[in-house]
Amino acid sequence: MSEHEKENVEQADLAETVQEESLFICTANRDFAAYAQEELRRLFGSVKSSVLSDREVLLVRLNTGTEDAVRQIADSRPVFLRHIQPVQFERQGENVGELLSEAAAFVAGSGLIGAGIKAALQVRKSEDAGGESAPKLKEWLEELLRATEAEFVSAGADWIVSVYVTAGAVYAGVSRPEDNLSDWSGGAVRFRREEGQLSRAKFKLLEAEREFGLDLSAYRSAVDIGAAPGGWTSLLLERGLKVTAVDPAKLHPSLLKMPNLTYIRKNAAEMKFRENEFDLLVCDMSWSPKLMVQLVTGLLHALTPGGTAVVTIKLMHKKPMALIKEVIASFEESRLQVQGAKQLFHNREEITLYMIKY
Ligand SMILES: C[S@@+](CC[C@H](N)C(=O)[O-])C[C@H]1O[C@@H](n2cnc3c(N)ncnc32)[C@H](O)[C@@H]1O
Structure with missing residues (x-):
């Protein structure tokens, strides 16, 4: 192999190493995000993270590819880490409408959702994000994705489209429900309160x-x-x-x-x-x-x-x-x-x- 070829191979190796990174939005119960982060640190060594919503939601960058990271996290059965969603689309900006359209275009372009596919749309907002409510943003997203002909469901989805909106950015990802630790949006399990229910417990x-x-x-x-x-x-x-x-x-x-x-x-x-x-x-x-x-x-x-x-x-x-x-x-x-x-x-x-x- 010539020096030039060697260099190319090394560069290709490097490119592969560089690709072995993943980005997740990680959610824990309020005030317990630090412990969820500690669980990730114990699994992956140093973890780069920033806070998206005070004391509960983190944006976490891992030095491991998405698939591997998801498997390792699921296998470790974390106590405090309640929910993960992969971030495959990340855009900074002020205009949520525009960013959401771009996120929808990304999701449609992924080819993962389409006719005959059941998709759940899960939209959350950080505390500091103003503007429309999360349910309203979800309605917009559904409208933007209508052309895909996917069937939008709240349970039993083939794919989950997760969108997280902050004051200055929109993050989106598409994943299998079993890869998110919980198939509820942000892991927030909701039960209907029954009439005469004796306690929240x-x-x-x-x-x-x-x-x-x-x-x-x-x-x-x-x-x-x-x-x-x-x-x-x-x-x-x-x-x-x-x-x-x-x-x-x-x-x-x-x-x-x-x-x-x-x-x-x-x-x-x-x-x-x-x-x-x-x-x-x-x-x-x-x-x-x-x-x-x-x-x-x-x-x-x-x-x-x-x-x-x-x-x-x-x-x-x-x-x-x-x-x-x-x-x-x-x-x-x-x-x-x-x-x-x-x-x-x-x-x-x-x-x-x-x-x-x-
Ligand atoms: C959080 S509440 C339980 C709520 C209950 N799981 C429900 O679903 O309604 C805690 C209960 O533990 C009881 N408790 C505390 N110490 C106890 C003890 N030594 N023996 C029995 N009950 C005790 C308290 O009286 C209180 O009613």
């Missing part, structure tokens, strides 16, 4: 059911520790389980007449249960994690081997990652194997653990 267990792929109706008998006012208990009853609800506080009166409910108005630390009485233990006590671990592990004899535990861990002040590690280690010493750990969209200053007793 019910959404946490509903979301845990989806996130961890649980089939709650497959269980027989559950104990709900810290059950009042009764959102989790009501969901378990709806799923057809027998429920023992333990709480010194009052359960909502509407639950008390339910035939499958046993309500014990006590501190759970005073409870004595029989061996293997339950195949599901749930605990949403909003308590000091250390005390919660003590209390739950003290009741584990009542959970059948192979039984499931779903608990929320309250994140106290600083260092949530160290705290989570500690709590998981304590549970694992007590024969609970962690299957999933996630800060759900409906978790506030907490995360949810899904565990199986072995």
Whole structure:
């Protein structure tokens, strides 16, 4: 190979290396973006990022190609990183209408969406972006993409078109729903509030059911520790389980007449249960994690081997990652194997653990 050819090959190699970069918009719960970033840093080494929306949305540049990055992120099962969307189109400017038209032209030109394809349009805005609302921008985008003849859907999409608008830029990307960590826009899981719903906390267990792929109706008998006012208990009853609800506080009166409910108005630390009485233990006590671990592990004899535990861990002040590690280690010493750990969209200053007793 001549020197000139060698140089060309080296340049081609270099070009390939340069291409091995990807850009994502990453979302975490409010105030937890720094921990999502730390999760990425642990995976990829140094991570270049800038804030798009204070304390929750980051623009992240990785030294890894998009496909590889998506796989590594999904495999790592991050706790705080709730949603990722690839950025394949990035334009600075003030005129959102123009930028959106350009983004739509890019999406149409990608050839990924067209007749016979189901596409979900997900449009979000940063806090500082003025102008039209995100739903209005989504309407515009749909209009701009009408000529593609794609079918626009909100669930069950083949492709997701994600657009993020800030005060000075528009970012867009097209991806498979399974590559975004969540198929909800920004990972913001929305459930319809039901009439007579007892607590917002019910959404946490509903979301845990989806996130961890649980089939709650497959269980027989559950104990709900810290059950009042009764959102989790009501969901378990709806799923057809027998429920023992333990709480010194009052359960909502509407639950008390339910035939499958046993309500014990006590501190759970005073409870004595029989061996293997339950195949599901749930605990949403909003308590000091250390005390919660003590209390739950003290009741584990009542959970059948192979039984499931779903608990929320309250994140106290600083260092949530160290705290989570500690709590998981304590549970694992007590024969609970962690299957999933996630800060759900409906978790506030907490995360949810899904565990199986072995
Ligand atoms: C966040 S609320 C639970 C909400 C519930 N998951 C729902 O869906 O309605 C926390 C509950 O834990 C209860 N709690 C705190 N310490 C407890 C203990 N030692 N034993 C039983 N319940 C306790 C509190 O009384 C409170 O009602």
